[in-house]
Every structure is written in C-alpha cells, then in structure tokens.
Amino acid sequence: MELKVGDLVARYSYDCDIVFRITAIDQNKAELAGEELRLAADAPLEDLKKVDDEERRTHEKNAREKEECSYRLFRQEARLMKERNEHEATEGYKEKASYFEMRGRVLHLDGDPYYLAKCTALYERLGIPVYGVHIPEKEMPDQIASLLHMVRPDILVITGHDAFIPSRGAENDLKAYRHSKVFGQTVREARKVVPQLDQLIIFAGACQSYFEWLLKAGSNFASSPERVNIHALDPVYIAAKVSLTPFMDRIGVLQLIRHTLTGQEGLGGLETKGVLRKGLPWKEDHSFSNEIDE
Template sequence: MNVVDFKVNDYVLIKNDDKIYQIEAIEKNIAYLKGLTYRFQTTSLISELTVAPTHLVEKAIKKVNEIIDRFKISSKSRDKHQMIYGTILHIDGDKEYLNSCMDLYKEMNIFANGIYLKESEIKEKIEELVLMLTPDIVVITGHDLYNGKGFKELSNYRNTKHFMDAVRMIRKHFNSESITIIVGACGSNFEALIASGANFSSSPKRINIHTYDPAVIAIKVATTSINQTVDFGQVLKYIENKKDAFGGIETKGKMKVLL
C-alpha cells in the first residue's frame, strides 16, 4: 500500500505491535495515532504501518462491547424509581470516547455532564466547572503515555502531571468524601494520582485501559448507597486488565434512597 493511500480515521497496525490504532492526523511521513479501544496516543512512521484487517477491528470492538453488555445486564435490577443516583461530570481529552461514555451513562439512567477538553487545558477549567455543576463524581480522562524510562519521574508521562493538577484544583474545595474523583488514562502514574487526591486512578502496572473503564467505575459509585463502600471487586469484573489497570482507596457510594 502506498503512503498516500493512508488517511485520517483509517485503522492500522504498527510493525511488531498487535494493537489496533486509528489515524488522527498525518504530517509528512509521520502518523499520529490513538488506540482503537485503549486510551493512549502515539506516533509512527507511515512506512511502519499496515492496514488493520476488518475482522481484527471487528473482533476488538466486539470484545469491549461484550464486557459493557455484561455490565449493563448486571445493573438492570436497580429500581430507579426508589433511588437518586450520584451525578457525574465527565471530562475527556477524546471526543469519540467521551460520546461513547455519555451514551453509556444515558442508557444506565445516570445523569452526567460531558465536556471535551485537551488534557493540558483541564486544570484551567476544572475549578469553574465543578463549582458551577456541583457533581458528586468527577471523571478526568483522555490519553496518557508512559515511556518506560522510570516509574517515579513525572516527565516520563505525557499527561499525568496535567491530571494531577486538575485533581488538586478540585481538592482545594472538596475532600475525597465530598466528591469522588476517577482519573487517568493508559499508563498513567497511579501512585502520583492517588497522592494528589484521586479516589480511583490508573494505571498501577502502567498498562493500557479501555475506553469505558473510568465510566464503569463512575457508574458503580453513582449507584452504590452513600452508606456503603463501593465494591471494587465487582467493578473489576468489567475491567479487562483488573487491578493492573485501575486501583483506588476505600470510597463510599453516592446513591440516596428515597423515603
């Protein structure tokens, strides 16, 4: 396939890498890529790319959808006429992923505000948004990347520092019991994000997380009673990479029961 045949939104594979990517932009001989179902971005020489076979793309999407379908079924027993669920502010650095998560919230009858912001812009907007919208739960996600050069050094992460700054802005006004914060993307510095004030974050083993992982946790928090601790073990049933992908601290739910 000739270089000129590649275009934005094509699904591709990188040489010696079995993950499927989508082209976000092309500049000269460089392609800017994001994961098809994973929350990370990277770049590659056009010469290193091949077209991803349709059956592999469909298989990857089907795998994620099967997990989410199981999650939906597990939550259908809730009596939505007796409960007031926690509200969510979902801030995402990826428009497509944001729309997917918003569709999931809607289907699960969870009220959510969704806002697209570049990861570097979140810290500038988050304080105003939280004070204006007064959510019970805040999701801060998008894309991140760990370069493998050392767990502790923040400069080795593309967006972890931006996520940390956003969390700290919220914690200036609200503690971990007032607002539950779920933060991070692929390869994020888990320890740094928890230390900055997050309730749940990625990525303990610096691995990839799926599109829906932060939203699944947010829904579980929103539908767990304020008198109960979120059963994180139940949440992990619907996160493919389990505790390697997401961790957190003991956190109460945000659902209130009508009397």
C-alpha cells in the same frame, strides 16, 4: 499507500498488536490514538499498516462482543442492587416500593471527542446522569474549577490519552508520562474546590498512567498500577458503579473493577462510599428515575 487522518492503522514494529486511529500527520510522522484503548502514540508513516475493510469489520465485531459482555454483567449486578434497595425501602414487605432514586451525577472530562461520545452513550444506556466535556488534556487544570461550580457533580472522571515512555525516565519519573502530570494537576485543582474524598469521587488516568502520582494528587481511583493499557470504557463502569451504590455502602476496590474490561492490572484505588440516595414518596410526575435502563 496513502494514509490520511481518520484511517485505522497498526504498527509493524509492534507486530500490529493494537489498532489506532490517525489523529494528525506532520511530514513523515503520524499521531495515533488507540481505537479501543486509551493510548497515545506516534510512528513514522512507513511503520504503519492500514487496516483493510475485512480486518476493520473483524476488529469492530470483536470489540462489540467484549463490550456487550461487560455491559450485561454490569446490568445484572445493577438489577440485583436495585432489588436490594427495594427490599430495604419497604423493610421486607411485599408491597411495591414507593421510593425514588437520585443517582450520582458524573462530570466526565475527556481529551478525545471520539471516546467521549462512546462513553456518553454508555452512561445514557446505564441510566447515569452525565455532563461530558471534550477538553485537550493540557487545558484541563485551568478549566476544572469553573466546571465543578457549574455542574456540581458527585463523581468526576478525568481521562483522555496517556503513555509511559521509558526513554524519558523510570516508572517513578513524572517526566516519563505523556499526560499523567496534567491529570494529577487537574485532580489537585478539583480538590481545592471539594477536598473530601467522599463528597467528590474522582477517577483519573488513561493508558499506562502514573497510578501512584494520581492517588497522591487526590484521586479515589486511577490507572494504571502495572502501566498497562486500559479500555476506553473502563472509567464509565467505575463511575456507574459509584453512582448506583447507596451512600451508606462501602465499595471495595476489587468489587468495583470486577466488571471493567481491563481489571486490576490497569485499575485501582481506595475503598469509597457510594453516592446514590433514596427518597420518598415516589410519584409518576417525579423527574427522578426509579428504573435500571435496558
């Protein structure tokens, strides 16, 4: 069986539990990236089973159904939040609210261009302003300051691929993680630009990331408390919830991760304020959106 970059595969040694994409092949070893999970791995070619067309269609169907369920739940909550905002803006009167919203702007750094495209599409579907940048994880600390000055975001997402590798050390050993160190360094560089937790909301991490290290570095939210894999779209739902929550409201952590695809085993953080702001008056020619996108 000939394998090439871009093929979908699973590992025999792990009972074919996760579907990966081959991102590179060097002699007899393949570099792998989770198709739906933000997990980086490598494996000898003889350990890989190529996913056939029928298996691929089944996998894609199941993934779409899972993602669509989370999207519908999030959109329902967003509409309830919008109705509450309208009620507050009109002080309970029945007249149509004449306000507009300035939703929090997201700067999303991603080490994987495939994931970045999926995340950007979901941000747009949710009506969240986003500036997405594909940067290899090891280059993120050097580029974050200039990007923050250029984009001036309310929310920063730092993600890509990661993995906890027990053969390199224990859970509290930073050397045991593939990219947690550079994620944390990127957070620290960002905090040199915007130190306050409520002025720049940061999510950092990927699959099996060193959760405690990322929070100590200055993140509001991070992965992964139980060192489990997280879904590629989980950072989007966290950023979108912050973007759509009024800045006077506090977001509880359990409330925040309720509609993610992974849940509290893979995601956690600190209670944080939202960043959405309302303004008056709203006019048809305003560039600000006053609707939750379908």
